[in-house]
Amino acid sequence: MAEWVNVASVGDIENRHSVIVEVDGTSVVIFNLDGEYCALEDVCTHDGAEIASGCLVGDAIECPRHGARFDIRTGAVEAPPAYEPLQTFPIRINNGVIQVCDDRWD
Numbered sequence: 001m002a003e004w005v006n007v008a009s010v011g012d013i014e015n016r017h018s019v020i021v022e023v024d025g026t027s028v029v030i031f032n033l034d035g036e037y038c039a040l041e042d043v044c045t046h047d048g049a050e051i052a053s054g055c056l057v058g059d060a061i062e063c064p065r066h067g068a069r070f071d072i073r074t075g076a077v078e079a080p081p082a083y084e085p086l087q088t089f090p091i092r093i094n095n096g097v098i099q100v101c102d103d104r105w106d
């Protein structure tokens, strides 16, 4: 069973900004959307580009490579050329610490 991994403290990520962390060998981008934290694999499903340096468009992230757009909360595709959602991960706050769990192999 996958374990929760400490990735940052609340307050480390400014509102509507992100940080990149490693969780069990996977690059994960953590977004702070108005106090709601979201964790996504930092890999665009279109052609494998990193997604973290893309522009925020509302509550979506736009891939810096070809402009696919994804809902940050769900990973769902909002605009092509990607057609598969981004991988999302469970995320929680535990005593002021942001924790992520890579549960893909459970």
Ligand code: FES
Pocket (backbone or CB within 6 Å): 044, 045, 046, 047, 048, 049, 063, 064, 065, 066, 067, 068, 080, 081, 082
């Ligand atoms: S790699 Fe992200 S849109 Fe092409």
